[in-house]
Amino acid sequence: MKKIIDLCAVLLFIVLIASISGCVVGTDDEALENGVAWIGTPPADSVAIEKKIIQQAIPYTGTKYENITVSALQNNGKLRLHVSGVLANTMRIDLYDFTYNYDKKELTRVSYLLEAIPESVRGEAIGIAMQDEQVRNVLSAGMGAYGNPSVKRILPETAEKFYEPKTLLSVTWKHISLSALVDVDAGQVVDVWSGN
Numbered sequence: 001m002k003k004i005i006d007l008c009a010v011l012l013f014i015v016l017i018a019s020i021s022g023c024v025v026g027t028d029d030e031a032l033e034n035g036v037a038w039i040g041t042p043p044a045d046s047v048a049i050e051k052k053i054i055q056q057a058i059p060y061t062g063t064k065y066e067n068i069t070v071s072a073l074q075n076n077g078k079l080r081l082h083v084s085g086v087l088a089n090t091m092r093i094d095l096y097d098f099t100y101n102y103d104k105k106e107l108t109r110v111s112y113l114l115e116a117i118p119e120s121v122r123g124e125a126i127g128i129a130m131q132d133e134q135v136r137n138v139l140s141a142g143m144g145a146y147g148n149p150s151v152k153r154i155l156p157e158t159a160e161k162f163y164e165p166k167t168l169l170s171v172t173w174k175h176i177s178l179s180a181l182v183d184v185d186a187g188q189v190v191d192v193w194s195g196n
Contacts, residue, residue: 039071043079049100052107053083057096060117060153061167063087065094077102087116094153114153117169121184122151129171129180132189138178149173154181163190 036050043049050070059065065085073080079100084093092115099108117125126149129135150172156165162181168190172179177195182188 035065036068036070039069043072043074045100045102045105048105049079049081049107052100053081053096053098056098056107056109057083057085057094059085059087059094060114060121063116063118065116081107085116087118090116090119092116112155114155115151117151117153121169125151125169125171125182125184128182128184128187129189132180132192134192134194135178135180135189138176138194139173147173147175 036053038046053068053070057065057068064087066088067086069084069086071082073082079102081096081098081100083096083098085096086093094112094114094116096112097110099110100106101108129149130139150170152170152172154168154170156167159166159168159181162168163183166183166185169182169184170179171182177193179193180189181191183190
């Protein structure tokens with residue numbers, strides 16, 4: 001988890017610096033049309049890769065990425081892609097790691113950290129989590145536990161391991177090792193993990 005957080009921080013820093021310095025480039029008209037920008041020179045097959053990224057980097061339901069930024073690193077015959085998606089009117093971003101196999105022309109999602117969630121939905125998820133008895137008990141037992149929790153989107157294929165295959169939100173208070181898995185549609189907490 002620490003590695004993912006460090007990677008996210010580094011990627012965010014790179015994207016911000018690249019955007020400010022003007023070195024985010026896209027060489028194809030189609031890339032700009034799709035809202036995909038490459039940091040540095042796009043790799044071979046960039047148009048095909050962009051289409052696959054757009055299919056797999058899906059924002060929160062009812063929203064649309066304002067832009068998608070991609071950085072690439074060649075590693076052992078595979079292309080490693082770090083992708084960030086930004087929603088309008090939010091400071092949070094969605095981060096994805098992919099590998100692209102040139103031989104198979106296959107894009108594989110390796111990991112993700114999805115925090116680009118509309119503020120109203122974020123607030124609703126926190127409210128639902130705090131209504132859960134187990135969450136309330138842990139929060140009330142912790143000194144200063146009412147900090148600002150993180151809220152992350154969990155994709156259906158991951159959520160299926162704990163609940164059912166649908167998008168869920170994870171509400172986490174890191175400083176007290178408390179996390180609630182929330183089904184916003186049903187208005188309920190479906191699972192709770194606590195380090196206490």
